[in-house]
Amino acid sequence: MNLRLVRDEERRMRLTPDEKAMLAGELGPIARIALEHQVKVGEFFGARDFVPVTQAHVMADTESLGEAGVAWLESLAGMSEGRAAVCVPTITDPRGTDFAKVGVLKQAAWMVDLEHRAIDAFVKLGVSMTNTCINYQTVQAPTRGEHVAFGDTGVVIYSNSVCGARSNYEGGPSALSAGLTGRTPRYAYHLDECRRATVRIRVDWQPRSLNDWGSLGAVIGKLAGDYWAVPVLEGMENAPGSDALKHFGAAMASFGSVALFHMVGITPEAPRLRDVGGENLPLAHRIGEAEVKALQAAYSSDAEIDVVVFSAPQLSLYELQNLAALCDGRRFTKPLLAVTSPQVKPDADRFGITGRIEAAGGHVLAGMCFYQSYAREIAEANGWKRLATNSAKLANILGGYGYSLRLASMERCVEAAQTGMLR
Amino acid sequence: MSAGTRLASDSRADEFVARHAIGDPVVGEALVADDNFSARYDLDRLAGIFSRPTHRLAGFSYVDRILVLNTAKGGVASAWMLHEMAARKRAPLAIVFNSVNPILVQGAAFAGMTMLSGFDVDITSVVPQGARVRLDPRARVLRVLGEGGG
Numbered sequence: 001m002n003l004r005l006v007r008d009e010e011r012r013m014r015l016t017p018d019e020k021a022m023l024a025g026e027l028g029p030i031a032r033i034a035l036e037h038q039v040k041v042g043e044f045f046g047a048r049d050f051v052p053v054t055q056a057h058v059m060a061d062t063e064s065l066g067e068a069g070v071a072w073l074e075s076l077a078g079m080s081e082g083r084a085a086v087c088v089p090t091i092t093d094p095r096g097t098d099f100a101k102v103g104v105l106k107q108a109a110w111m112v113d114l115e116h117r118a119i120d121a122f123v124k125l126g127v128s129m130t131n132t133c134i135n136y137q138t139v140q141a142p143t144r145g146e147h148v149a150f151g152d153t154g155v156v157i158y159s160n161s162v163c164g165a166r167s168n169y170e171g172g173p174s175a176l177s178a179g180l181t182g183r184t185p186r187y188a189y190h191l192d193e194c195r196r197a198t199v200r201i202r203v204d205w206q207p208r209s210l211n212d213w214g215s216l217g218a219v220i221g222k223l224a225g226d227y228w229a230v231p232v233l234e235g236m237e238n239a240p241g242s243d244a245l246k247h248f249g250a251a252m253a254s255f256g257s258v259a260l261f262h263m264v265g266i267t268p269e270a271p272r273l274r275d276v277g278g279e280n281l282p283l284a285h286r287i288g289e290a291e292v293k294a295l296q297a298a299y300s301s302d303a304e305i306d307v308v309v310f311s312a313p314q315l316s317l318y319e320l321q322n323l324a325a326l327c328d329g330r331r332f333t334k335p336l337l338a339v340t341s342p343q344v345k346p347d348a349d350r351f352g353i354t355g356r357i358e359a360a361g362g363h364v365l366a367g368m369c370f371y372q373s374y375a376r377e378i379a380e381a382n383g384w385k386r387l388a389t390n391s392a393k394l395a396n397i398l399g400g401y402g403y404s405l406r407l408a409s410m411e412r413c414v415e416a417a418q419t420g421m422l423r
Numbered sequence: 424m425s426a427g428t429r430l431a432s433d434s435r436a437d438e439f440v441a442r443h444a445i446g447d448p449v450v451g452e453a454l455v456a457d458d459n460f461s462a463r464y465d466l467d468r469l470a471g472i473f474s475r476p477t478h479r480l481a482g483f484s485y486v487d488r489i490l491v492l493n494t495a496k497g498g499v500a501s502a503w504m505l506h507e508m509a510a511r512k513r514a515p516l517a518i519v520f521n522s523v524n525p526i527l528v529q530g531a532a533f534a535g536m537t538m539l540s541g542f543d544v545d546i547t548s549v550v551p552q553g554a555r556v557r558l559d560p561r562a563r564v565l566r567v568l569g570e571g572g573g
Binding site for chain 2: 037040041044045046059060061063064065066067068069072093151152153168169170171172173174188225226227228254255256257259371372376396397399400401402
């Protein structure tokens, strides 16, 4: 037999009777479309079979979907034959707007219309519109060994590394497909062998602020290089909090496409270096304060700023509390936007946190993320060019949208919103 | 002959075999850089150009080109964006990577775009800028048909 045909045959996924029925359309066209997509992806990566998932998380802001993506969602939602909705809990990443703050952002009516159409389609498909990229803090954190299909790179790296759950990066079409079929191709971070450390790094300096944690993650992400790298980190003295690891992981994923890291003695799969195979790896890098500050200095071209943004990831209740304390007694001369999840916002309102931030002239937005909200268009509409943030992830992303970025602590960013200058 | 190696006895110096492939055969002009890729981070998708100032292809049009790049960067948005770009006919013809992440593959599957990844050589160093290349995903082969001008 031709070697190529043998190899092609080996690449075919083994399907269960249920999956064969799905692929044959016996559960309706939606399940067939979803599984066909998943088989293509699985066979690309040589997945042997599917693994059942318990949750799916769909990134689907309309700037990414565009008219074509929304029309595709509507076509799915219009199919009523067979199984017409998700079969495992399926939630959403941030939307492209906070409908209550469209005027603040100066978004166009067509953007809002597209958002409404996408939401209507998702709801018809049974998706819960949680609109959050911090579902591990606000909805339900996955547990160690739990197979999930999560979108948003920050969600995936946190779930894999901090929770010990198992997910690949699942882009919107794939995460939605997982929600519709209840499974995902078994490759990469669903497999034990892919979760072993591949690069050993020693950290000689302990970050203090969230932007330092994000910057450290960025440095490691750049060194790690790609999706298949699994850094194992030694030298962390204390267990970081959830917000620190949130910024750390989100930046590492953003700068390096990394989906899993281990911290010896801290993250669940690495109580000891040898538990993730790290003892056999040479020490590849040592990172200290100088490397972190060098990364931050790359974003310090201009002292004057037009807007301050806290977003990416959405802020936790504790981050908002800290921000409110920094806002007390100030009056901003530049817009300050703080973006949180729809689950946190009601508590922030009840506790008076929102009121304190807005009394200084800031805005608390919910259910969106700044870079997922037509960042190029709102920059033009508002005259925003020079943006200050404490999020390394946001600073990394917005360069392509034409912004000039400043990366600094929350304290310095708040001061900049008051004075117009980041010092 | 094993996948992922340059062809041996029946090889041509201008053929490279990938470990992974998806999509239909295409022929087009290569746009090559030892840099990475994200549709969200690096592109002005309305103008159809690389827009990140620090990207090695900043200012270049990617429309209908076969991009030959190092690896995929983080951001799940590319999975939707390739489809959206293809619908407006402002998309690359295909993308070739040294290594790829799931997002770009999911995006290629969703958009019907051709993609190859995983070579035993640095593919960005062996495909000349502007070269005419043919991608055959079924055979997982990239063939350089002719040198480019760039």
